[in-house]
Amino acid sequence: MAKDKEKSLGATLEEQLTFKKKNFFEESDDKKIKKAFDYAVGYMKYLDESKTEREAVKTSIAYAESKGFTEYHLGDKISVGDKKYYNNRGKSLVLFKIGKDDIGANGIRILASHIDSPRLDVKQVPLYEDCGMAFLKTHYYGGIKKYQWTAIPLALHGPVVLSSGEVVDVCIGEDDNDPVFYINDLLPHLAREQVSKPLATAIDGETLNIVVGGLPFNDKDVKDKIKLSVLSKLNEKYGMTESDFLSAELSLVPAFKSRDVGIDRALIGSYGHDDRVCSYPALTAICEDDGDKLTSMVVLADKEEIGSEGNSGMQCGVYEDIINEIAMAFGKSSALVRRNSKCLSADVTACYDPNFAFAYERRNSSMLSCGTAICKFTGSGGKGGSNDASAEFMGFVRKMLDDNGIIWQTAELGKVDAGGGGTVAKFIAKLNIDVIDIGVPVISMHAPYELISKADLYSTYEAFVAFIK
Numbered sequence: 001m002a003k004d005k006e007k008s009l010g011a012t013l014e015e016q017l018t019f020k021k022k023n024f025f026e027e028s029d030d031k032k033i034k035k036a037f038d039y040a041v042g043y044m045k046y047l048d049e050s051k052t053e054r055e056a057v058k059t060s061i062a063y064a065e066s067k068g069f070t071e072y073h074l075g076d077k078i079s080v081g082d083k084k085y086y087n088n089r090g091k092s093l094v095l096f097k098i099g100k101d102d103i104g105a106n107g108i109r110i111l112a113s114h115i116d117s118p119r120l121d122v123k124q125v126p127l128y129e130d131c132g133m134a135f136l137k138t139h140y141y142g143g144i145k146k147y148q149w150t151a152i153p154l155a156l157h158g159p160v161v162l163s164s165g166e167v168v169d170v171c172i173g174e175d176d177n178d179p180v181f182y183i184n185d186l187l188p189h190l191a192r193e194q195v196s197k198p199l200a201t202a203i204d205g206e207t208l209n210i211v212v213g214g215l216p217f218n219d220k221d222v223k224d225k226i227k228l229s230v231l232s233k234l235n236e237k238y239g240m241t242e243s244d245f246l247s248a249e250l251s252l253v254p255a256f257k258s259r260d261v262g263i264d265r266a267l268i269g270s271y272g273h274d275d276r277v278c279s280y281p282a283l284t285a286i287c288e289d290d291g292d293k294l295t296s297m298v299v300l301a302d303k304e305e306i307g308s309e310g311n312s313g314m315q316c317g318v319y320e321d322i323i324n325e326i327a328m329a330f331g332k333s334s335a336l337v338r339r340n341s342k343c344l345s346a347d348v349t350a351c352y353d354p355n356f357a358f359a360y361e362r363r364n365s366s367m368l369s370c371g372t373a374i375c376k377f378t379g380s381g382g383k384g385g386s387n388d389a390s391a392e393f394m395g396f397v398r399k400m401l402d403d404n405g406i407i408w409q410t411a412e413l414g415k416v417d418a419g420g421g422g423t424v425a426k427f428i429a430k431l432n433i434d435v436i437d438i439g440v441p442v443i444s445m446h447a448p449y450e451l452i453s454k455a456d457l458y459s460t461y462e463a464f465v466a467f468i469k
């Protein structure tokens with residue numbers, strides 16, 4: 001009926017002049033939706049194999065090598081056509097692909113994401129026993145809601161440097177036949193006082209103690225029998241003694257695997273979407289790119305969740321060093337290359353959640369399945385701690401997305417004074433590079449099991465492909 005009738009002036013103007021978010025699934029045909037669903041399969045495998053930054057580096061290298069990338073060491077020769085990766089201490093990774101175009105004039109197209117996620121780190125002197133249980137003391141890493149980490153299955157991951165200098169990799173709790181670990185919570189029957197406390201204080205950081213054993217060592221002369229039995233198991237399996245915890249980086253992460261969520265399988269539940277849901281699209285985009293003109297780079301950084309500190313975080317000089325080396329290889333000024341480079345800071349954003357509508361400003365929040373979300377600024381209060389991207393750069397990105405038919409939206413973290421957060425963008429901006437935040441909207445961010453839409457994952461991948469091609 002409406003087809004035959006000519007559109008009214010108002011309807012035409014409305015279409016031309018107003019801005020509306022679009023739902024990826026509504027805008028896409030079955031073929032495109034299938035592509036998004038198929039892409040999610042590889043992503044979910046990546047998630048399950050990459051629960052720590054070290055594991056993400058390993059799986060990313062294996063993937064990159066399968067696509068023809070080879071290892072780069074600082075000081076190596078760099079030539080047109082190179083596809084290289086730089087492994088920074090096994091904790092962060094830089095991939096780059098050298099194109100034919102003049103990098104002085106065109107700069108480098110950079111996608112920067114992070115591969116660390118909130119978790120519980122094991123303390124340096126962690127092991128003790130009390131009342132029939134052996135425990136490990138932990139110190140949480142990143143912004144967590146502590147109560148969410150009790151009473152769920154946890155897995156132990158990470159390297160231990162033995163007194164001999166030998167490094168052993170611990171991974172317990174991921175195989176279906178493995179035991180898992182656990183944090184106790186108080187039964188509701190006795191929690192009258194606990195449940196009346198604010199969420200932030202109901203579970204104290206020092207109560208996040210991991211149950212690791214319950215079987216006493218069979219010897220009357222031993223004082224801490226369960227502790228000794230745990231140590232003897234660790235010694236049997238990994239050659240560890242108690243002092244080796246001093247030189248270890250053991251972490252507890254949720255033992256869950258990623259799963260489709262919803263009867264229509266539109267969504268994915270997993271630990272660590274933040275920020276592997278942007279790292280995987282960046283990795284696959286550069287590895288599958290067959291263009292030979294632009295020089296592109298992907299940074300998979302560590303330590304974003306604690307402020308991008310340390311020599312594996314985005315504030316480390318190595319990322320600039322690599323840009324300098326690429327510039328030098330072609331006799332260009334690094335300052336010029338950086339000035340002409342463009343970067344997408346690929347990180348997740350807070351998805352509008354109708355269950356917690358009070359925290360969001362609906363008009364400026366990202367909506368689930370409405371595509372990759374651009375965040376012009378992050379920060380808190382009066383944009384404190386934000387890289388506030390320029391209108392010009394926002395204009396460039398917007399046109400690039402529209403020209404490539406990509407479904408996208410804009411996002412602000414939440415209500416102006418509700419809180420805040422930051423990303424790696426401001427550290428890239430310090431290098432005099434144009435940068436803006438873009439990425440996948442996440443529900444229940446930083447929870448042990450986060451939620452995203454396959455639509456937004458795929459749209460983010462499409463955006464990254466378009467950016468570096």
Ligand code: MN
Binds near residue numbers: 275347
């Ligand atoms: Mn993040």
Ligand code: MN
Binds near residue numbers: 274305446
């Ligand atoms: Mn985060």
